Amino acid sequence: MTAAQQTTHAEPARGPVERWLPAGAAIAFLVAFPFVADGYLLHVANISLIFILLAIGQNIITGYTGMLSLGHAAFYGVGAYTSALLTLRLGVSWPVAFLASGVVASIVGMLIALPCLRVRTDFLSLITIAFAQMFFVVANGWMDLTRGPMGLTGIPRISIGSWVAHNDMAYYAVFACIVVVTYVAVQRILNSSIGRAWEMVRDDEVGALSLGVDVTYYKVLSFGVGTFLAGLAGSMFAHYIRFLSPDAFLLLESLIIMQMAILGGLASLPGSVLGAILLISIPEALRSSEPLLITYRPGLAGALLVAMMIWRPQGILGRTRATPPIVRQISDTLRRLVGARPVANP
């Protein structure tokens, strides 16, 4: 690592407590959750886990690489249909179908985005909306393959070898593992030279180009990784709900995924997790008591987007220099208990 890279990515001094406390707390919460939650909460948690993957994928594309993609739900749909059709029609086992759905979504995504990313990245938003519309038309109209609006039914449960996920708890275990592994993997990619190239392309495309960064390559790669995660999420959704119809993957869904990534914080992985959990659980909590809020949800979300772009474009957990105060307090207390010196906040 060169000196320049070190200075651009200088993190505030962090001790082991600051580094591992959030991760430890998150893992502890993930493990403890199913033991305290009832069936309905577990279902909400499973949906949230699927959307965490989607929000992370969106965040890679939008938050880290600065490309506006508005068709994430369509790639989610591509993954869902790929996985469902592979298991239903060809009898492929779920782990294979799961990976295949990610790969197919990613290849489709890169092919769609390539002509646009080569010349005008701004138009990616239009191209992805267009793709989402075309996906709907195909999924809705190709009766032989997708059964159109009647939907695909009887999609098998998730199974690994002879083990079958027979209840929500089993799904929760599988989904939680997938999300944790993905999270760590994405974190590693973002901390590597790839992640640095993405952020450079986002912050100054001409500058990146002049320093020899292959801008188009990194944009396409970012889009490929983001849509790969969407495909995986699609496979999880298909085998969890076990019913697919094209109207689960409309533009509105894409916008909700976008809102998750923005609300939690663009270019923040914990932010995507928080955004997904908030935007899944808040509407669930309000669904029965405040039906009007759900009807006008797009408008409210729109107002929220404008307000966030003006006052807090980095989102709730967006990157700020300092460690969050609550984590600081806990770690300082722990340090004082063991007699260590508190770390200075830069």
Added chain:
Amino acid sequence: MAYVIEQLINGLAVGSVYALIAVGYSMVYSILYLINFAHGDVITFGAFTALTMLVIGVPIPVALFLACVLGAALGMTVERIAYRPVRYANRIVPMISALGAGLVIASTAQAIWGPEVHAFPQVIPRWSFELFGQLIPFQPLIIIAIAVVLVAIATVLLDYTRLGRATKCVCQDIHAAQLMGIPINTIVPLVYAIGGFLGVAGAILYVTYFNAVYIQMGLLATFKAWSAAMLGGVGNFHGAFVGGLLLGIAEAFSVVVVGSAFKDGVSLVFIVLILLLKPDGLFGERTTARS
């Protein structure tokens, strides 16, 4: 032959409407590199307002003019609230803000007028007349005429006035224009106002022609208008007009070739083909990347 002429006239009418709507996208993009996602919803809102005014009995020309003025005002309001505070942020920030503003306007329209499709009164009568033995429909010709007049007025405004020259300076380089004393906070809202005015005019002609107005119209209009704008070269005012006409004709004849189900796909195909083959559009000037 009669069929070809009829399709040609229909295509030109629809295309000139696309061109009117495209102005709002094209000019804003050429100044700020912002895809104004709210534009489609602004013009839908304008069309609905015109509908309400016509229903309560406002005289037709007054109602249409007021709706266009409202479109201009709405465009300026959105600029003031949602775009100006984030004008110089990373390009993705104003686009997300635009998306949000569009959702707010669409939701408001839905709260007022409901999600269903409304019929639009025939503000231009559907007569037809005979010319050299051909039956020529009257309405599309009027639509073309109105569009041409509006574009001509806008052209005069942009090409032959101080205001227009200032706008062109801002298009070339907003920072340099500001340093030279051009009041960009007057010029930029003005561009939104022109875009909103012409856009609502286009939307009203569109809903008259298709006799239906509904909330999701904005999104479809966005694609067609963008396709027209890109065909002519984004930021090129006259290019967008020709692009709109070409798109309209292509759509009209695609009905003959591939059937009406895929008519709306033509604009998407155009967008992709232009990106692949000639990203600056048919009449656009070569531009370099700016950061």
